Amino acid sequence: MCASFNNLFSVPTDRERSRALGDTYQLPDSIRRAVTVGINECFLPFPIPNEGDWVTINQERGQTVEAFERTIQTIPHGKVPSLENISEFSSHFFPGCRLETLPQIDFTDLPKNSRMGQRIDTYTKKPQYSATLIIDHLKKMKRRQRKNDTEELFCIGVTMADIYPYSSWNFVYGLASTIDGIAIYSFARLDPSFPDIELVGPCTEQERILILKRAISVFVHEIIHLFGIKHCIYYLCLMNGAETEVEMDGQPLYLCPICLRKMYTATGKDRKIFNPVETYHDILDACQKFHFKDEAAWYENRLNILTTLTNE
Template identity: 45%
Template sequence: RYRDGQPQYLTGGIHHYLCQTRSKRDSRRELLCVAVTMADVYPGEGWNFVYGQACFVEHVGVYSFARLDPLFYRATAEEIQRTPLTEEHSIIILRRCIKIILHEIGHIFGLYHCIYYLCLMNGFNNETEMDWKPLHLCPVCLHKLYSTLQFDVRHLYATFANLCDTYGLEKECKWYRKRLQYLQ
């Protein structure tokens, strides 16, 4: 469909396609499959858009970069492409991308929207809500995910701290390093 002159794609169709390609993937090495697109997506009639949507049963998900650029609502696609990307914009977009994909992967692994703490798994409806949401799971959601996957929390936090440091996510790097100190 077209919305405000821009094409939008139904997430269910993308989920269906990912499920059809399952036979071509190595299920012993793949826990999930996530499609990433620059196109705007929506989950059904009555919805304006979604940033992403996961299908827990099929272990597939889709998420869209389309609305993550701070210029999205103020400029045409052509203007966005012509506008030089500042470091500040790059960090905002990267942080939003990571939050969305990790949020959707959380859904794929059975996590619902968190209602207990400020958490990566909180639901959000706009970029302002997304921006104040942290890039980490609360203790409740971390425990749920750990119960399912049995991973090494220290290793996960060290990996995330290093990645955040590499990509200039200073606030998040500090958070992970501080938690690592508590876990020592």
């Protein structure tokens, strides 16, 4: 990435995290407990960054729940990871929403101006495609399908091709256009053997699980951005920004209390369908099904804390 080191970032204090979460007194009991009970036992504060980490390169002031609610938009009523598995797991983060897999689009079918975004990456010597031009193409496709606007919240494109957002950037894992409700992300760099994929042997079970976990993490992260939720700097959270694979793998597969409350506002506040305990149970089952052992242990522990304190 072409950027300079940011010496101004400081890890939020307990008081700043509390202010970001906001007043919880008026919340329904289920969401109030999910964002206030046993927090120190389950959620680690955002760590002191190393030089080169996301927050040292990018200006992140943090988005409070109150700020999010002021800007929220009205929402109408081999090695390749399985898109079906990704959709199945990710759907539990968005209660009341249905994820539908659409037909495949071949890059050779894209308009000429979109294909002009192809380049060869200087470091990997592999082809890359412009994420912004792909989003423009998806935007035009969505306009041609206006009849489904009342049902479709967002359109997410996924690809095995490497992508970049701007000419000055080396690459990007994913890119979202919140205003348009469209995002694109790439599986290419989720493989630990990238860019020498052709030179290594078959994928091990451990690598398969890692690639799937990374794919789900990026997929859910990008969709949550489309709801208007920005990067989190308050706790270790699924919505932390990531500049490297090390940062990506250090992110948990769960939302911190502040981002969980934002998703409650975005998806369930009016329809009363957002039940964190039920969501945690569903995600725990999915973690066990796909052999995400550490994540399953976290969700099991979180449920035990919420259940135990409920019964006391």
